[in-house]
Amino acid sequence: MTVRAPVPVLPRAHGHPVPWRPMARATWLQHRGGLIGVLMLFSTCALAIVVERLTAPSYARSLGVGSVNNPSFTFLAHVVQLFPVVIGVFVGAPLISRELESGTFRFTWTQEVGRTRFVVTTLVVLAGFTVVSACGLGALLGWCAHGFEVVGIQSQWQPGLFDVTPVTLAGWALFALVLGTFLGAVIGRSVAAMAATAFSVGGLVVASNLDLVHRLLAIAPLVTSRVPPLSMAIGTLNSTSFAGGELSGSWLVRGWVTGTGGRELNGLAAYDVMDHVQSAAVRGVTDPTRWLSLHHYALWMSYQPAGRFWIFQVVAAAILVFLAALLALATVRLVRRRA
Amino acid sequence: MNVVETSGLAKRYRSTWALRDCTLAVPAGRIVALVGPNGAGKTTLLHCAVGLCTATNGNITVLGDLAPGSLDALERVAFVAQDVPLYKYLSVRSMVAVARNLNSRFDQAQAEERLRALEIPPDRKVGKLSGGQQAQLALTLSLARDPDLLVLDEPLARLDPLARHDFMALVMAAVAASGFSVIFSSHVVSELERFADYLIVLARGRVQMLGDIDDLLAGHAMLSGPVEESDLVGEQFAVVQTRKAARHAELLVRTTGNSELPSGWESDHVSLEELVLAYLRDPSASMLPGPLTPDELEVSEVT
Known part of the structure; x- marks a missing residue:
């Protein structure tokens, strides 16, 4: 065997850093299986939404104001609510865990691009795909929901529907x-x-439906105003107003009745007043507004006006994006420190 | 310039030290064999060199003064990991495309040419390739990056003798063409001498021996003679290993001076495998020439 004398390695000119386009192409090559699966789910949902919209208006109008929700639309909205869970479970969760599990991080993280840029690029590409597809799905569902909202059956304020607009989805x-x-x-x-992702994201979606949306809608000061007696309810409401009324499109939080001197009536007395107003209205014997005025009663409602809907949407999305940014930073930090 | 240089390098995983006080320097232009038993710290050392792990204590630099894992180092250091972790669900063509898109200087034509010569079908899934083909593919992807340092972690472990030969032939041909440095870890001690010209022996997380293989072999001898005189002879030399039978003794010693052997004793050359195994059997034995100084480097280059 011949022994070679040590040869100095001359420093060479640094090449240009790998541009983002090739890195994005590498991301596509690595994740195209999962992304195509998500696209197929997206297409199926989109098709179902279009069919629902085309068949919905006649159904909705046949029900009339105050009728129950359209079950097929509600089901569709729940399915769309699962879209983030699918993204988290089938695109997010395997992204790094599969690299660590199969050992391929030893290939990827030792390429010229470096582990940090690789993870950031991958996240950005997949985030772009996710946001675009979720916006599309949310827009389609909003288009479908419009048919119900105009007749007062569904409202985008409702938990469930609040989370499936293009912004929040x-x-x-x-x-x-x-x-x-x-x-x-x-x-x-x-x-x-x-x-773990299915459990945590699914749990948060359910919690949002049950409680978080109500909490969010309570963060801004409510508008309180005197309302006409019809279409009125009392107590804690957290519901939408009927279409066509004075508060159409608003989110009703609480209704109450005041008597002489502006004093709030307790529940029993308030219900008596409401019963009287409604039975009189049904019989058509008395003008309810006049009757209330004569007896010094007034009906009050606190609510979030319809005009605030998109502000709340942006606030909800901003909270989610902020949390996502924190988690992304933590993920990059974990990857950088993984040794 | 040293392609890898460590100083007091130590790495601990929870309560276990994988490397301890590891100081070495690997000169450029060599094919270095990193040898040691399981758990000696070979993979940890290589992972530190390519930036996959960070040291608990001490320092490590590559290609002069580059920090392992830095973008400058990643551009010039290619790594083939143990068990060849590639994306099994991708086709060979897609795997090449992934590597091309993650490296700015990737020579796709060279990679495709090599794969054609190796008769690796581009449309086949990586997971459907044989172990030897997967290893060849991983090596091809690394060579196409035109590295200054190629690091191979147990590249021969899963290969049959023919595949081993083909793999190392590809490495040697690329080294002959480009002149880059290679560090590879291996259990297959018997084949090291054919490929490597520099040796590092690790045991229990420490460097036990390193140096030019020819120098190491020239610096050791196997002495054999009557067993009753073995202690006397042993006092004249640094003994690495002693084997005694009823009437006959063999001493593997370092030959540093001109000590004369008593009559009845013979000196013989030692093979690399014997040398390595002797050191591995006795972890307390060590021979550390240490890193070459700049003056020594200059002399080596002149000679």
Whole structure:
């Protein structure tokens, strides 16, 4: 064997950093299977929404004001609410956990692009895909919901529907993607990360339906005004107003009745007043407004006006995007420190 | 310039030290074999060199003064990991495309040419390739990056003898063409001498021996003679290993001076495998020439 003398390695000119377009192409090559699966789910949902919209108006009008919700639309809205869960479980959770589990991080993280730029680019590309598809799905569902909203059957204020507009659905999908990625980086096992993501994102979606949306809608001061007696309810409402009324499109939070001197009536007395007004109105013997005025009663409602809907939407999405950004930073930090 | 240089390098995983006080320097232009038993710290050392792990204590630099894992280092250091972790669900063509898109200087034509020569079908899924083909593919992707340093972690472990030969032939041909440095870890001690010209032996997380293989072999001898004189002979040399039978003794010693052997004793060359195994059997034995100083480097280059 011949021994070679050590040869100095001359420093060479640095090449240009890998541009983002090739990195995006690498991301597509690596994740196209999962993304095509998500696109197929997206297409199926979109098709179902279009069919629902085309068949819905006649159904909605046949029900009339105050009727029950359209069950097929409600089901569709619930399915669309699961879109973020699907993104988190099937796109986010395996993103890093599969690399760690299969050992391919030893290939990817030692390429010229470097682990930080690789993870950031991958997240950005997948986030772009997620946001665009979620916006599309949310817009389609909003288009479908319009047919119901005009006749007062459904309202986008309602928990469930509040989370599936283009704005909030995109926020939820982005949050789910990054939460799944973060959990995958922490857990390092695909199946466990997918289960944890399904549990956590699914749990948060349910919590949002049950409670979080109500809490969000309570953060801004409510508008309080005297309202006409019809279409009035008392107590804690957290519901939408009927279409066509004075508060049409608003989110009703609480209704109450005041008597002489502006004193609020207790529940029993208030119900007596409401019963009288409604039975009189049904019989058509008395003008309810006049009757109330004569007896020094007034009906009051506190609510979020319809004009605030998109402000709340942006606030909800901003909270989700902020959380997603924090999780993304934590994920990058985890990846950088992984040794 | 040293392609890898460590100083007091240590790495701890929870309560276990994978590397301890590891100081070495690997000169450029060499094919370096990193040898040691399981758990010696070979993979940890290589992972530190390519930036996959960070040291608990000490320093490590590559290609002069670059920090492992930095973008400058990643541009010039290619790594083939143990068990060849590639995306099994991708086709060979897609795998090449992924590597091309993650490296600015990736030579796709060279990679495709090599894969054609190796008869690796571009449309086949990576997971459907044989172990040897997967190893060849991983090596091809690394070579197409035109590295200054190629790091191979147990590249031969899963390969049959023919595939081992083909793999190392590809490495040697690329080294001959481009002159880059190679560090590879291996269990297959018997084949090291054919490929490597520099040796590092790790045991229990420490460097036990390193240096030019020819120098190491020239600096050791196997002495054999009557067992009753073995202790006397042993006092004249640094003994690495002693084997005694009823009437006959063998001493593997370092030959640093001109000590004369008593009559009845013979000196023989030692093979690399014998040398490595002797050091591995006795972790307390060590021979550390240490890193080459700049003056020594200059002398080596002149000679």
